Amino acid sequence: MRDDGAGDGLTRADRARRVANVLRGQVLRGAFADGVLPDERALVAEFGTSRNTVREALGLLRDEGLVARRRGVGTVVVGRAYQHPLGELSGLAEVLQRHGTVVNEVREARTVRPPLTVARRLGLADGTPAVYLERLRRVDGRPLSLDCTYLIPEVGEPLLARGRETLERHDVFGLIERVAGAPLGRAEVSVQAVVADPATCAVLAMPEGGAVLAVERLTRLADGRPADLEFIHLRGDRLTLHATLDRAARHVADLPVT
Amino acid sequence: MRDDGAGDGLTRADRARRVANVLRGQVLRGAFADGVLPDERALVAEFGTSRNTVREALGLLRDEGLVARRRGVGTVVVGRAYQHPLGELSGLAEVLQRHGTVVNEVREARTVRPPLTVARRLGLADGTPAVYLERLRRVDGRPLSLDCTYLIPEVGEPLLARGRETLERHDVFGLIERVAGAPLGRAEVSVQAVVADPATCAVLAMPEGGAVLAVERLTRLADGRPADLEFIHLRGDRLTLHATLDRAARHVADLPVT
Numbered sequence: 001m002r003d004d005g006a007g008d009g010l011t012r013a014d015r016a017r018r019v020a021n022v023l024r025g026q027v028l029r030g031a032f033a034d035g036v037l038p039d040e041r042a043l044v045a046e047f048g049t050s051r052n053t054v055r056e057a058l059g060l061l062r063d064e065g066l067v068a069r070r071r072g073v074g075t076v077v078v079g080r081a082y083q084h085p086l087g088e089l090s091g092l093a094e095v096l097q098r099h100g101t102v103v104n105e106v107r108e109a110r111t112v113r114p115p116l117t118v119a120r121r122l123g124l125a126d127g128t129p130a131v132y133l134e135r136l137r138r139v140d141g142r143p144l145s146l147d148c149t150y151l152i153p154e155v156g157e158p159l160l161a162r163g164r165e166t167l168e169r170h171d172v173f174g175l176i177e178r179v180a181g182a183p184l185g186r187a188e189v190s191v192q193a194v195v196a197d198p199a200t201c202a203v204l205a206m207p208e209g210g211a212v213l214a215v216e217r218l219t220r221l222a223d224g225r226p227a228d229l230e231f232i233h234l235r236g237d238r239l240t241l242h243a244t245l246d247r248a249a250r251h252v253a254d255l256p257v258t
Numbered sequence: 259m260r261d262d263g264a265g266d267g268l269t270r271a272d273r274a275r276r277v278a279n280v281l282r283g284q285v286l287r288g289a290f291a292d293g294v295l296p297d298e299r300a301l302v303a304e305f306g307t308s309r310n311t312v313r314e315a316l317g318l319l320r321d322e323g324l325v326a327r328r329r330g331v332g333t334v335v336v337g338r339a340y341q342h343p344l345g346e347l348s349g350l351a352e353v354l355q356r357h358g359t360v361v362n363e364v365r366e367a368r369t370v371r372p373p374l375t376v377a378r379r380l381g382l383a384d385g386t387p388a389v390y391l392e393r394l395r396r397v398d399g400r401p402l403s404l405d406c407t408y409l410i411p412e413v414g415e416p417l418l419a420r421g422r423e424t425l426e427r428h429d430v431f432g433l434i435e436r437v438a439g440a441p442l443g444r445a446e447v448s449v450q451a452v453v454a455d456p457a458t459c460a461v462l463a464m465p466e467g468g469a470v471l472a473v474e475r476l477t478r479l480a481d482g483r484p485a486d487l488e489f490i491h492l493r494g495d496r497l498t499l500h501a502t503l504d505r506a507a508r509h510v511a512d513l514p515v516t
Contacts, residue, residue, distance in 0.1 A: 010366075013457035020455065021406055021489035022373050025474045028450060031375070046374045060455045083448070108268075115280050116304045117289070148279055187503045190341070192286060193451035193469040193494035197278065197318045199271035211451040211469040211494075216283045231279035236451035236469075243501075245445045 016056035019047050023057060027066050027077050028240050037067065037075040065210060065237040082139065082239050100140035104147075106164045107203075108134040111153075118150050121218060122226045131156025133167065136203060143204045145234045155180045155227045172228065173219070182227065187219040191241065200233050211236035274314035277305050281315060285324050285335050286498050295325065295333040323468060323495040340397065340497050358398035362405075364422045365461075366392040369411075376408050379476060380484045389414025391425065394461060401462045403492040413438045413485045430486065431477070440485065445477040449499065458491050469494035 023043075026032065038046065043054045058075050061067045068078045114122070114130035124130060131151040137144045149172060151159070158180045159167065166175065176182055196204065196212045204212070212233045219228040281301075284290065296304065301312040316333050319325045328334045372380070372388035382388060389409040395402045407430060409417070416438045417425065424433065434440055454462065454470045462470070470491045477486040 011457070013455075017455055017457045018406060019373070022375055024450075024452075024472065025448070025489070026375055028448070048371055048373075063455070064452050113306055115277070115306075117280055117284055148276060185504070189501045189503055190283070190286065191449065191471075191499040191501075192282075192497075193471040193492075194282075194322050195453065195467065195469045195494075197271075197275055197321070199269070199275045209453065209467055211453045213449075213451040214282065231283070234451075236453075239450075241449040243447045243449075245447055246443070 012050075012053055012056060015049055015053045016060060019043070019049060019053060019057035020060040022047075023061060024064070024066065027061065030077075032077055035077045036073060037077070039074055065207065078237075082144070083242050084239055103138045103141075104168050104170075105136040105138065106133070106167050107136060108132060109160055109164060109167055111157075111160070112150075114150050118229055121229055122150060122152050124152060129153060131160055133159075133172065135167070139238075142238075143206075143235070144238050145232055146200060146203050148231045150229045151176075152225075152227050155182055155221075176228065183222040184227070185220045185222040185224060187217050189215060189217045191215050193236070196233060204233070204235055206235055206237070213239065213241065270308075270311055270314060273307055273311045274318060277301070277307060277311060277315035278318040280305075281319060282322070282324065285319065288335075290335055293335045294331060295335070297332055323465065336495075340402070341500050342497055361396045361399075362426050362428075363394040363396065364391070364425050365394060366390060367418055367422060367425055369415075369418070370408075372408050376487055379487055380408060380410050382410060387411060389418055391417075391430065393425070397496075400496075401464075401493070402496050403490055404458060404461050405491075406489045408487045409434075410483075410485050413440055413479075434486065441480040442485070443478045443480040443482060445475050447473060447475045449473050451494070454491060462491070462493055464493055464495070471497065471499065 023037070027037075037043070037058070040051055040054050040058075043057075044051050047054065058067065058069075062069065066078060067075050070076050110132060111129045112132040113127075114124065114132070116126070118130065119126065119128065122130060131153060133147075133149040133151070133156075135147045135149075137147060151172075155176050159172070159175050162175070162179055166179075173184060177184060192214045193211055194214045196206065196210055198208055200212065201208045201210060206212075213236060215230070215232040215234065217228075217230045217232065218226055219230070221227045281295070285295075295301070295316070298309055298312050298316075301315075302309050305312065316325065316327075320327065324336060325333050326336045368390060369387045370390040371385075372382065372390070374384070376388065377384065377386065380388060389411060391405075391407040391409070391414075393405045393407075395405060409430075413434050417430070417433050420433070420437055424437075431442060435442060450472045451469055452472045454464065454468055456466055458470065459466045459468060470493060473488070473490040473492065475486075475488045475490065476484055477488070479485045
């Protein structure tokens with residue numbers, strides 16, 4: 001079952017893609033405890049494929065920014081992908097502080113006239129202002145995400161009044177509940193893969209043309225009123241979303257899409 | 259609160275990014291019923307920004323493959339993003355057949371020697387074969403995803419015996435339950451944004467350098483044994499994942515990551 005010259009009709013690119021599929025998951029799960037991938041010979045043996053195919057697969061992962069070649073060491077894992085559980089509604093910092101030191105760099109925090117569609121989704125009457133926050137998240141100093149948040153005034157104004165330092169040190173979810181005294185209810189989340197635009201790449205210190213998870217999250221107060229509409233861009237090479245799903249739940253109604 | 263020349267220290271790229279954030283969600287949610295975006299003048303009014311900023315924002319969405327400029331019409335939504343609920347463990351086809359005609363093009367279906375890590379995750383002893391399926395999903399004729407699946411022999415062999423036509427017309431989840439008679443239990447899913455490699459771009463008929471959602475899903479039988487390990491690449495411009503999350507669930511233990 002070796003693929004090289006086996007006449008199976010596959011191109012080397014197809015074979016490399018399959019090898020990369022398997023290795024990508026291992027890299028992201030932190031399966032290589034010492035951060036070093038097995039050498040080419042070991043990978044050839046493991047995948048039953050040619051050395052050229054293994055090299056091409058490693059090249060794909062290098063292009064994705066997941067691994068790098070280090071002289072005298074071999075192929076090493078670059079950085080680290082954090083794993084964010086999708087099944088819980090947590091602020092990113094609440095989850096990431098389990099992994100490292102989270103700092104929110106506040107790029108903007110002020111009252112704005114929200115775009116009409118944002119106002120509508122937040123249930124604001126035309127002309128009502130909103131509070132806009134833009135924060136760059138760093139974990140252990142390295143940029144992870146750019147979060148753009150629109151808040152209803154009732155929730156956002158008390159946060160602004162606390163000043164930037166509070167916003168830098170705390171998650172918005174926690175602040176809403178503690179400072180604004182407004183318990184949160186449900187959130188509707190959508191997740192999409194996009195190539196980051198140059199401005200976002202620059203802010204996130206990632207190479208141009210890299211992929212991000214674009215997350216849009218509308219969070220409601222416990223009484224059902226929308227309070228917080230966020231547009232989050234997460235570096236694709238630094239964060240993986242996780243969930244455990246149950247087959248028994250397959251017949252639940254479609255989730256509401258607003 | 260106009261942003262142009264307001265001396266707010268923002269670059270036009272920053273402003274364009276914010277406008278694009280809001281429009282992106284509208285495009286993906288199908289908020290423009292006729293598939294045409296408001297004209298530049300309307301967008302300038304809605305976002306309280308300059309015409310150049312609006313143009314740059316539309317350019318970002320064009321680069322992402324979400325919209326196109328059509329002469330005499332304006333900016334139109336390209337294709338359509340399907341919305342896949344993350345909260346249920348469904349085969350993709352089970353969800354997509356609500357939206358259009360789903361065809362699975364079977365690119366490969368055979369017994370292979372699985373890579374060592376795949377064997378381990380499937381709980382297979384060294385040297386045990388696995389069944390490998392590779393399918394290209396099309397919805398209404400247009401490629402949506404490339405699914406590479408490793409199955410334990412007990413589940414995969416009965417599927418192979420049914421022949422390609424069965425695999426083309428049916429979801430693997432349904433087939434496992436009906437043909438192999440093995441009820442499914444839970445699945446562990448991870449989702450990541452990556453730039454698709456050239457081979458994957460070619461298969462999915464997407465422009466080189468485009469983003470995909472890379473989903474890895476390990477599905478277990480109802481008795482807990484792993485049965486099905488999938489590597490799915492979904493076109494970022496054609497699929498959005500959705501979930502509704504509850505703040506009350508925030509303190510649940512971290513999801514198991516294998």
